[in-house]
Amino acid sequence: MFKALTSEEHNHLNSDKVCENYKRGKIIYSEGSRIAGVFCINSGVLKIYKTGSDGKEQIVAFAKGGDIIGYRSVLSNEPACTTAQVIEDAKICFIPSEVIFQLIRSNGDFSIGLLQLTCRELNQANSFIKDIAQKSVRERLAEVLLMLQDTFGCNSEGFLNIILTREEFSNIVGTATESVIRLLSDFKSDGIISMNGKRIKIEDKNYLEKISKSFN
Amino acid sequence: MFKALTSEEHNHLNSDKVCENYKRGKIIYSEGSRIAGVFCINSGVLKIYKTGSDGKEQIVAFAKGGDIIGYRSVLSNEPACTTAQVIEDAKICFIPSEVIFQLIRSNGDFSIGLLQLTCRELNQANSFIKDIAQKSVRERLAEVLLMLQDTFGCNSEGFLNIILTREEFSNIVGTATESVIRLLSDFKSDGIISMNGKRIKIEDKNYLEKISKSFN
DNA sequence: CGCAATATTGATTCCGTTCAAGGGTGGTGG
């Protein structure tokens, strides 16, 4: 994201940023709060979610090393509309709003990079709206598993490089926790996935793709 | 959106743009196609939708006078990820990509304006994801009616300034057409709305708000 | 170790979809 900067801009940025380590569970910012800058994820994983009136979370995105979060709130100068919480210990840098605005005004390529980032997220969000509105829970769960593999990759044994609770799964898919449990166990007995504790391994990607496209 | 421009930039823009009239049903651009610029809606109404694998549309936004569409595709230089179709006769101007990129590079305020626009849409999309994942069809329909009043306003008799088919309603709410029909007829017999052909009038906004917030 | 959070499984309920059949409306062309 910051590769459009000149070396002078880079130096300036580095002198302004503040990095810190955060443990699992830590909330970086909350829905409704004001934030004075953006956060760059150095390492670790966060979930970005909105909270419904009954308290149930809806996860709308993840952030991992290299991602920037909080820019929506900064750019529109509005309170945050999501909550960002660490789910895997993370190192995060803070960049004050003024610095970001300064960069946008002075560096067209940086602006275009940011615009492309927001557009990509917008596209993903719209796709997700369509899926959640039209597909069954089974299809959506298959899709989420593929998305996770795509986003986080696998370790040497083929297990997904991310660990989520069943409830977190349900908060992505948009369903009840029990439904996630039942479907994962179906997938397992069909040999589509295997599990080791909370770790999940995709055994038959092709079949998952078929399911997610409703061609099963 | 273009108020950040200098008068010189304005003149340049006006010489580059091409305006045309389009009738209801006309498709301005289709999902998957390349588009070479953005469209500014002068008047009229369009629906922006994605098409599911079974052919069912999911409406993700509307565009009316003053709105800009197609910028996502232009900025990210990717094929359009939605289809834009006229639902009320419209006058639309076309602005080539180069002109937009030129403006972004030369005018920081214009960039920020565009960024704020995308951020607003992103926020709306995320809210919608939460709603569609957590609320009932009844709650969502109530919310959509309120959104339509907010976006398009009412005529002198209090009827919504937009006419949609039942199917289009179902394609926003994310449900079956029959469900929309049943629920609208429930709302009518509860005195929450009234109808005149396809025209709808909200009679009890407070109660609709209660329903949409699940406090009914 | 013990408690709290998480996971699992079963039984039951219900919201919403689907299928089917019929009625209404508007626009077009003879």
Next chain:
DNA sequence: CCACCACCCTTGAACGGAATCAATATTGCG
């Protein structure tokens, strides 16, 4: 002008996916 056709709307009945409720396991952290 009105008959016809395509499209849209409406209603009923039945089914089914997923939520909810309830009752244990199991895990893992302090």
